[in-house]
Amino acid sequence: MAGPLHGAPTADKGVHERLDSWKAIGAYLKRDVTTVQRWERRERMPVHRHLHDKRGSVYALASELDAWRQNRGKLFEHSPTADAKVGEPPRSLWTHRLLGIAALILLALAVVPYYVLHRSGVTNSAATKITSLAVLPLRNLSGDPAQDYLADGMTESLIARLAQLRDLRVISHTSVMRFKNPELSATEIGRRLNVDALVEGSVTRDGNRIRVTVQLIRAMSDEHFWSETYDREFQDALGLESELAQAITERVEVTVTGAERERLAASRTVVPEVYENYLKGRFAYDRGRTKADYQQSVDSFKHAIRLDPTFAPAYMGLSQAYTILGSVAIGGTPAETRPKAIEAARKALELDPTLTDAHVLLANIEQEQWQWRQAEVEYRRALDLSPNNATAAWGLALWLVCQGRTDEAISWVRRGQRLDPIAVPGAEVAWILFQSHRYEEAIQELHSVLAVQSDQLDALSTLGFVLSAAGRDAEAVPVLEKTIAASKGSPAAIGVLIRAYARSGRRADALRLLADLQRRREAGYVPAAAFVNAYIGLGDKEAAFRALEQAYLEQSNILQFLKVHPYFDAIRSDPRFADLERRVWSDPITTSN
Numbered sequence: 001m002a003g004p005l006h007g008a009p010t011a012d013k014g015v016h017e018r019l020d021s022w023k024a025i026g027a028y029l030k031r032d033v034t035t036v037q038r039w040e041r042r043e044r045m046p047v048h049r050h051l052h053d054k055r056g057s058v059y060a061l062a063s064e065l066d067a068w069r070q071n072r073g074k075l076f077e078h079s080p081t082a083d084a085k086v087g088e089p090p091r092s093l094w095t096h097r098l099l100g101i102a103a104l105i106l107l108a109l110a111v112v113p114y115y116v117l118h119r120s121g122v123t124n125s126a127a128t129k130i131t132s133l134a135v136l137p138l139r140n141l142s143g144d145p146a147q148d149y150l151a152d153g154m155t156e157s158l159i160a161r162l163a164q165l166r167d168l169r170v171i172s173h174t175s176v177m178r179f180k181n182p183e184l185s186a187t188e189i190g191r192r193l194n195v196d197a198l199v200e201g202s203v204t205r206d207g208n209r210i211r212v213t214v215q216l217i218r219a220m221s222d223e224h225f226w227s228e229t230y231d232r233e234f235q236d237a238l239g240l241e242s243e244l245a246q247a248i249t250e251r252v253e254v255t256v257t258g259a260e261r262e263r264l265a266a267s268r269t270v271v272p273e274v275y276e277n278y279l280k281g282r283f284a285y286d287r288g289r290t291k292a293d294y295q296q297s298v299d300s301f302k303h304a305i306r307l308d309p310t311f312a313p314a315y316m317g318l319s320q321a322y323t324i325l326g327s328v329a330i331g332g333t334p335a336e337t338r339p340k341a342i343e344a345a346r347k348a349l350e351l352d353p354t355l356t357d358a359h360v361l362l363a364n365i366e367q368e369q370w371q372w373r374q375a376e377v378e379y380r381r382a383l384d385l386s387p388n389n390a391t392a393a394w395g396l397a398l399w400l401v402c403q404g405r406t407d408e409a410i411s412w413v414r415r416g417q418r419l420d421p422i423a424v425p426g427a428e429v430a431w432i433l434f435q436s437h438r439y440e441e442a443i444q445e446l447h448s449v450l451a452v453q454s455d456q457l458d459a460l461s462t463l464g465f466v467l468s469a470a471g472r473d474a475e476a477v478p479v480l481e482k483t484i485a486a487s488k489g490s491p492a493a494i495g496v497l498i499r500a501y502a503r504s505g506r507r508a509d510a511l512r513l514l515a516d517l518q519r520r521r522e523a524g525y526v527p528a529a530a531f532v533n534a535y536i537g538l539g540d541k542e543a544a545f546r547a548l549e550q551a552y553l554e555q556s557n558i559l560q561f562l563k564v565h566p567y568f569d570a571i572r573s574d575p576r577f578a579d580l581e582r583r584v585w586s587d588p589i590t591t592s593n
Contacts (some may be wrong), residue, residue, distance in 0.1 A: 017062040025060045029069070130218075130252040132169035132195040135159045137180040138212070139202040151203040152177075152286065153279035154212070154241060158199075161245035164263050164356065168254045169388045171195060175422035177286065190219020194421065199248060208234045208272065214244060216251055226251045234272045242267040263354050270311065277304035278314045285321055291330050297321045312351035316358040319344035323365065333525055334368070334555060341365055356386040360395055367399055369555055370584050375399055390420035397432055404563045406436035425449065427458035434462065435564045439470040457486055461493055468496060468537075469566040473504035491517065495530030499537025499567070510538060527551075529558035536567050545576050552580065559584050 019025045022033045025047065029036055039045040046064040135158050140151040156173040163170040171193050179189055186198050201214035215227035228247060232240045245264050249256055256264070281300030288294050298321045304314040319341045324330060326337030345362040348355055363378030376399055382392040393416035401409035413432045416424035426449040433442035443466055449459040460483040467476035480497040484490060494517055501510035514534055520526055528551035535544035551559055562568060562581050571577050 019060045019062060019065075022058060025058075025065070028060075028062060028065065130196040130254070131167065132171075133162070133197040133199060133216075133248075133252065134171035134176050134189070134193045134195045135162065135199040136176055136189070138200075138214075141202045141204045142206070144205075147203075147205055149279045149283035150205055150210070150276075153282050154203055154237070156282060156286075157238075157241045158244055158248075160357065161241060161264055162248065163386045163389060164354070165249065165254055165256060165260055166387045167256075168249075168252065169195070169419055172390060172420050172423040173286075175420055178422065186217050186219060186222045194418075195219055197252060205234070210234055210237065210240070212240060212244065214248070216248065234275070235269050237275055238270055239267040266354075271308060274304050274308040274311055274314075277301070277307065278311065278317065281314070281317050281321070285317060285324075288324065291325065294321050294325050294330065298325070310351060312348045312355060312358075315344045315348035315351065316355055316361065319348065319358070319361055323361065338365060338369070354385060356382050356389055356392065359385065360389070360392050363395055363399075367395075367402070367560060368557060370560070372399075372403075372585070388419050390416040390423040393419060394424045394428055398560075401432050401435045401564060402560045406432075406438075406564065410436060410438075425456075425458070427456065427462050430459070430462050430466065434466045434469065434566070435561055437469075437564075437566055439466055442466045443470070455482075455486060457483065460486065461490065464493065464496055464500070468500045468503065471503075473500040476500040477504060477506075491520075491526050491530040492533075495533035496537075498534035502537045502539070507538075510534075514538070527556060528554050529556045532556075532558060533567055536570055539570075541571055541574065544571060545574075548580055552583065 019028055022037060026033045026036045031039075036045065040047045045060075046068055047058050047060050135155055138151040138155045138158075140148050142150075155176070159170060159173045159176070162168060163172075175193065184192075186200075190196070190198060196219055198217045198219055199214055200217065201212060204211045209231065210233075211229065211231045213227065213229045215224050217224050230240055230243065242265055249264065277300045281297045281304065284293055284297035284300060288297065298318060301314045301318040301321065304311055305318070308314075322337040322341035322344065326334045326341070342362070342365055345358050345365065348358040349362065352358075359378045359382035363375045363382065366378065367375040376396075379392055379396040379399055382389060383396065386392065393412050397409045397413035397416065400406075400412060409432050413424065413429050417426075417429055426445045430442040430445040430449075433439075433445065443463065446459050446463040446466065449456055450463070453459075460479055464476045464480035464483055467473070467479060477497065477500050480493050480500055483493040484497065487493060494513060498510045498513050498517070501507070501513065517526060517530060517534070528547050531547040532544060532551055535541075535547055548559075558565065559580075562577075562584055568577070
């Protein structure tokens with residue numbers, strides 16, 4: 001697959017005529033590298049590209065450059081009088097005066113902007129410094145849609161490597177996938193993601209060979225300032241990802257520590273079938289909507305592990321898939337899948353302690369099990385590895401709000417939102433504000449989200465929670481009804497709607513809906529938290545505490561927020577609540593592996 005992009009040299013070209021780098025080409029033409037690269041782009045200066053073992057490179061033939069230069073004209077002549085034709089009479093004095101005036105005008109035009117920039121403290125280098133970027137989904141150019149998993153998987157891996165750099169903010173894979181088939185310009189995408197630069201490119205697979213082409217674009221100006229093509233055997237895909245990350249890092253000129261450089265360079269060869277199954281598992285997980293999708297991802301990850309039990313990313317993917325399979329939204333129960341998710345996450349970190357997402361995942365699970373100290377250690381470790389990881393910042397914010405450290409929690413969730421406004425959207429910020437009893441700020445945040453996307457489910461659900469906590473239950477009712485319709489019967493939203501009905505004078509509607517929820521529990525699993533919210537809203541303390549005991553046995557997520565959840569204020573003074581809080585914080589249930 002390797003070959004020049006502009007045609008191969010003919011057989012009669014001598015080796016001694018070849019100029020094997022941009023530097024050599026620039027020296028031959030007596031220009032700097034930036035200038036000759038611009039000539040190649042804009043004026044079709046003949047430059048060839050070939051691919052060797054490590055990185056695509058360029059070369060040019062002196063004879064072709066000579067011919068191009070001759071056809072281009074006299075621009076390369078260095079003598080100030082070289083443009084004068086033989087026998088041409090001297091210019092008139094008036095002509096010289098005009099030229100002098102023009103030179104002064106040009107000088108002024110050049111000096112004044114520099115002076116203005118210098119006086120304002122803005123230099124060209126500062127204005128163009130890149131501190132944030134987004135890797136847009138690589139395009140699949142293989143001609144086979146079934147190969148989409150390869151392009152998406154390589155995009156995700158490249159993001160994960162770059163995200164380890166402390167001095168570079170990198171947008172998450174979840175966020176950039178919204179721009180897989182963009183109709184927006186690079187400038188508009190950059191504005192929405194709040195980044196300085198974009199990486200875009202393509203992946204082509206031909207049997208056991210892959211070719212990846214990438215380019216860097218300045219988001220503000222849409223300037224394409226670097227591009228490169230790589231050609232590899234499929235088994236060296238991980239090495240290719242490492243090279244891509246290192247090359248991008250060099251081009252954006254970000255400061256890299258020794259430890260970060262080691263992590264960027266770390267790679268290994270992988271059996272093609274192992275990597276394919278891993279990428280297929282990631283693809284199924286990322287597109288997941290149903291239980292079957294996530295089960296398919298589990299099967300692919302397990303296949304990769306059977307073929308290579310030392311491949312850490314497959315264990316991390318397996319842990320993520322088990323976590324989703326245990327969620328209420330998919331119809332599972334945490335008790336079924338948490339032990340498997342923990343085991344897989346720990347195995348991933350045993351094999352590769354630098355997997356940031358595995359640390360975050362393990363922290364999430366440990367927090368759900370009320371293993372508070374261990375969860376904090378994992379969140380902090382993730383942020384040590386990837387300081388700009390928005391998901392880790394959001395996880396730590398949740399941990400802090402559960403401790404009652406609400407101001408710190410708000411600071412961290414705001415930081416996560418600044419790092420990646422899509423990965424940490426307004427609904428997540430509002431949830432922390434809600435748990436901090438800052439209702440009006442939460443409502444304002446949610447209205448901002450819904451003004452852009454009126455049916456955003458998380459924002460609708462959270463708005464219902466907040467309005468009820470704020471005593472605006474009549475306003476909460478239509479919001480929660482819309483949430484239940486959109487979510488096809490979310491038990492959490494039903495529990496809060498029962499509360500809102502009861503507190504807004506519609507007790508008969510509340511009891512009718514509660515009876516429906518109880519019948520639903522007889523047919524299948526309904527989380528105890530839904531009944532906790534319902535009974536507290538109805539003022540039935542005895543039933544509420546029975547539901548809380550069931551929530552304790554289930555290790556329900558709602559019990560993470562015992563110290564702060566506004567709905568618990570109504571029963572917080574009961575001695576039974578103090579006993580429950582002691583058990584959650586001092587004597588948590590442990591789950592065996």
